[in-house]
Amino acid sequence: MLEGKKAIVTGAGSGLGQSISVRLAAYGATVIGTDVNEDGQAETKALAGGAFEALHHDVTKTQDWDAVFGAAFQEGICDILVNNAGIADMTTIPDMSLEQFRKSCAVNLLGPFAGTKAFIERVRAAAGGQPAQASIINITSVAVKKTFPIYTAYGPSKAALGNLTKALAVEMGRKGDFIRVNAIAPGPIRTPMTEGVDPTPWEERDHRMLQLIPLKRYGEKNDIAEAAAFLASERSKFMTGYTVPVDGGWSDI
Amino acid sequence: MSNPMTLEGRIALVTGATSGIGREIACLFAEEGAVVIATGRNEDEGAKTVERIESAGGKGFFFQQDITSEENWAELFAFIENKTGVLDIAVHNAGAFFSKPLTETSVEDFNWLWKVNVDATFLGVKYTLAHMKKMKTAGSIMVMSSLAGLIGLDDCTAYCASKAAVTQLAKVAASEGATYDPPVRVNSINPGVIWTEMITKEYGDSPEVKAFAMDGNALQTVGEAIDIANAALFLASEASGYITGSAFVVDGGRGVD
Numbered sequence: 001m002l003e004g005k006k007a008i009v010t011g012a013g014s015g016l017g018q019s020i021s022v023r024l025a026a027y028g029a030t031v032i033g034t035d036v037n038e039d040g041q042a043e044t045k046a047l048a049g050g051a052f053e054a055l056h057h058d059v060t061k062t063q064d065w066d067a068v069f070g071a072a073f074q075e076g077i078c079d080i081l082v083n084n085a086g087i088a089d090m091t092t093i094p095d096m097s098l099e100q101f102r103k104s105c106a107v108n109l110l111g112p113f114a115g116t117k118a119f120i121e122r123v124r125a126a127a128g129g130q131p132a133q134a135s136i137i138n139i140t141s142v143a144v145k146k147t148f149p150i151y152t153a154y155g156p157s158k159a160a161l162g163n164l165t166k167a168l169a170v171e172m173g174r175k176g177d178f179i180r181v182n183a184i185a186p187g188p189i190r191t192p193m194t195e196g197v198d199p200t201p202w203e204e205r206d207h208r209m210l211q212l213i214p215l216k217r218y219g220e221k222n223d224i225a226e227a228a229a230f231l232a233s234e235r236s237k238f239m240t241g242y243t244v245p246v247d248g249g250w251s252d253i
Numbered sequence: 254m255s256n257p258m259t260l261e262g263r264i265a266l267v268t269g270a271t272s273g274i275g276r277e278i279a280c281l282f283a284e285e286g287a288v289v290i291a292t293g294r295n296e297d298e299g300a301k302t303v304e305r306i307e308s309a310g311g312k313g314f315f316f317q318q319d320i321t322s323e324e325n326w327a328e329l330f331a332f333i334e335n336k337t338g339v340l341d342i343a344v345h346n347a348g349a350f351f352s353k354p355l356t357e358t359s360v361e362d363f364n365w366l367w368k369v370n371v372d373a374t375f376l377g378v379k380y381t382l383a384h385m386k387k388m389k390t391a392g393s394i395m396v397m398s399s400l401a402g403l404i405g406l407d408d409c410t411a412y413c414a415s416k417a418a419v420t421q422l423a424k425v426a427a428s429e430g431a432t433y434d435p436p437v438r439v440n441s442i443n444p445g446v447i448w449t450e451m452i453t454k455e456y457g458d459s460p461e462v463k464a465f466a467m468d469g470n471a472l473q474t475v476g477e478a479i480d481i482a483n484a485a486l487f488l489a490s491e492a493s494g495y496i497t498g499s500a501f502v503v504d505g506g507r508g509v510d
Binding site for chain 1: 431486495497
């Protein structure tokens with residue numbers, strides 16, 4: 001489905017980014033996976049095989065993005081950008097400092113903004129005056145539509161990324177290019193990020209969130225990876241500005 | 254690694270498979286390995302769909318159906334149970350369309366469209382859910398709604414109202430299907446302007462109409478039946494196992510709000 005395509009996946013060293021990288025590679029893409037977590041990157045490399053290249057990358061640093069694009073566009077075009085890297089700071093508002101709030105926005109919103117802006121410039125330059133083609137996929141969250149008492153910083157930062165997805169979809173289309181921008185809004189999925197938000201061991205948590213979900217279960221990392229592969233591929237060539245809800249029905253019912 | 258997008262070994266029902274989007278879905282599903290029961294009113298066009306499926310090496314049956322007849326739905330499920338066994342996938346795609354200003358729309362016009370688009374979809378989803386519950390199938394049901402079920406479209410009061418009803422029907426059916434063991438997923442597909450006979454019959458096949466179809470969406474390209482078929486394939490397959498109750502918009506960015 002993705003033979004001959006080249007993709008950048010941020011946050012590729014664990015959780016959703018790792019699964020996305022492995023699936024995109026399995027569908028035939030060459031994947032440049034970026035992360036600050038080098039041990040995780042080695043694990044992803046072992047799972048994804050030869051089509052995976054790991055780069056050290058902090059999405060809040062412009063010079064890191066430059067290095068990623070330097071590698072991705074070295075031999076022509078890069079077709080897919082998955083803005084997956086994100087953090088979940090579940091501090092409630094009385095204890096949350098402005099610095100903490102800014103940190104969530106820096107990673108979840110400003111990083112993807114900076115990366116997407118530079119990616120679009122590179123894609124257009126590589127197209128050399130021809131209509132540019134690319135698929136950009138932002139990993140947002142069910143928190144865009146549904147809120148929870150601990151979503152003070154996480155929710156707004158993801159909601160803004162969801163809105164950026166729509167704004168860019170409209171703007172990109174109107175420039176005569178064929179750059180599609182979509183999002184995936186995952187519901188609760190067990191990953192190092194979701195495990196890390198609570199010191200209570202996973203098995204001992206109350207899992208009350210599941211009561212809100214019609215399918216009454218957590219999602220699998222691969223559910224997100226398959227949606228990403230679909231949005232990255234030509235199968236979704238008439239889709240832009242849409243957010244695929246992968247949340248067991250939580251946001252729609 | 255296995256391919257979750259495959260429909261190998263699945264049985265799929267596609268209504269309104271005698272033209273346009275429905276035919277494309279039926280053919281793509283068969284190509285991806287499903288045995289397809291294609292339904293519609295027109296026997297000749299149904300035969301053409303089955304012919305296209307078979308010439309590509311797939312397997313399909315045609316069942317002549319009046320989707321507004323409850324008796325006919327019962328007959329269809331008896332046919333399915335005899336012919337193929339357990340249904341895994343259903344796309345309730347058949348529907349109708351007309352454009353008229355509200356003040357010129359009679360209650361007969363309105364009720365006719367409601368009967369075809371809403372009553373028939375209700376019957377289809379009802380019979381499919383009951384079958385999947387009885388057979389204990391982890392099924393996937395789709396209903397064909399429209400972008401016009403989410404936002405207004407000029408001079409299409411009856412159509413917009415009917416498609417909004419269909420979108421909501423899918424969400425509540427999804428809630429019910431989620432309680433089954435195993436769960437059944439239900440989603441609506443909400444296409445923007447797709448270049449099919451439904452459009453050209455009503456508005457004509459002129460460059461102006463085509464320009465309308467293209468310019469109104471962000472991608473400034475024409476939506477094709479295959480684009481909807483690909484979305485249906487994704488929603489039918491295991492690749493979308495955690496997606497239910499969604500209004501899956503495929504509109505080239507026309508409705509981005």
